[in-house]
Amino acid sequence: MRIIKEALDIMFPKECLICGKISDIRLFDVPLCKKCLTDLVPVPEDKRWQFCLSEPYENDTCPTLTLYVPFKYEGRIAGIIHRIKFGQKSELTAVLGTLLGKCLNNDNVSCDAVIPVPLSAERLSERGFNQAELIGLYVGKELGIPLLKDVLVRSKNTKRQAEIKDNLRRAANMSGAFKFNDDYSVDGMSILLIDDVATTGNTLHEAAEVLLLNGASKVLCCAFAGNRSVKNVESY
Ligand SMILES: [Zn+2]
Known part of the structure; x- marks a missing residue:
């Protein structure tokens, strides 16, 4: 053969x-x-960890939330993510997800389950797949943990984050964006929350907060690529 x-x-x-x-x-x-x-080279190990929010705010219920991002969102990597989302090359999620899983394994990250940041129904029907879910599937395979794909549900159609340049308004846009699916229980579980790209961290923060409020013992936010200096990234 x-x-x-x-x-x-x-x-x-x-x-x-x-x-x-x-x-x-x-x-x-x-x-x-x-x-x-x-060009598929991760950033050095000590540069992969940061606080989830680029601009922390007062009364944050989870101010110590951590974000793990092993690749820089620029050049070829940005091109790959663009091809996945807008060029329908969903096969490339196997490359990103497996590489991300290998980085997590090398950095001794262990969690009980992977949960992807969901897309709105509107965007899911436009694209036909959720790239964060596909990346999460390969991460789960690498780490030997399950992907729980519809624990989080979009509760409103938020504006595209890329259209909002101001950080506070980006946070407000995501507020209340996710609901917990009561068919599941994440009580006492440590969760690896996955998105494809992280910039200000607002989307991951909002999703993590919902999981923590519903009993998760710990949430590690994780994106394949990130860039704090880029705000006009369409994260969906
Ligand atoms: Zn090539």
């Missing part, structure tokens, strides 16, 4: 899902090219 597959690859070369040039390598069974592969 492998010989047939290799022969087919030679006769009908696949294209790199990131740049579109001829693929000369596979990563986690996704066709890529060596040039793109060299």
Whole structure:
């Protein structure tokens, strides 16, 4: 079978899902090219941890909430996320999710379950998939923990965060954005909360707060890529 597959690859070369040039390598069974592969390098271990909110506010119920982000949202990485969300290349979530899972494993992170930040119904029907959920699926496989995909539910259609430049208004836009699905119990569980991109941290913070209010013992917020200096990122 492998010989047939290799022969087919030679006769009908696949294209790199990131740049579109001829693929000369596979990563986690996704066709890529060596040039793109060299850009998939995580930031140093001591740069992956930060407080969830870039601009903390008074009366925050979870001010010590931590965010784990191993890749910088710029250049090729930003391009990959854009291709997933707007180019329908959902296969690339296997690369991001598996890499993220391997980083978490190397950094000795352990949790009981993965929960993705949900999309609004409107955006889910536009795109056909939730990229955070697909990334979370591969992270869960790497860590050997389950993905609980609909524990959090969008309770309102928030404006796209990218359209709001002001931090306080971004926080207000997300306030009350998520509801807890009572079919589940997260009592006493430690949760790895996953999104694809983190900028101000408001979305992850809001989702984490709902999980903590519903009994989770600990929530670690996590995004594949982040950049505090970029605010106009469409995080959905
Ligand atoms: Zn490429």
